[in-house]
Amino acid sequence: MIDVTAVAVGTRLKLGDGVVAEVTENMADGQWLQVRYLESPGRPAEVGAVELCHAQDIVKILS
Template sequence: MADNKSINLVDLQPGVRVRMAGGALAEIIENPQDGFWLIVRYLDHPAEPALVDAGEQQVFATDVEAIEP
């Protein structure tokens, strides 16, 4: 799994899928390109399944663990 320190969040485009801390899978909806925040929608969230249907969510850079293929 990639270390979030090696992922350049500024370059991530909408549609990219990312693996979050805790195993959640999210798709980037918008990237403000500040290197700190991403706006995502969860595709899978083992700890909080209700977030899958909760619409857009802001996530912090340190919560991103890997880019999914």
């Protein structure tokens, strides 16, 4: 699991299922980030959606 306490707003993340998301808010609890979906290969209708993302859902930090 990635430590998300220092992940800044604007950071791009690779999530499961090939989703690429951008951090819009860090909840500063070490577990949750609010993200906006930038790419969602399996569910294209979700691009632009804002969701909560748990640290265990992050595959890697892209930028």
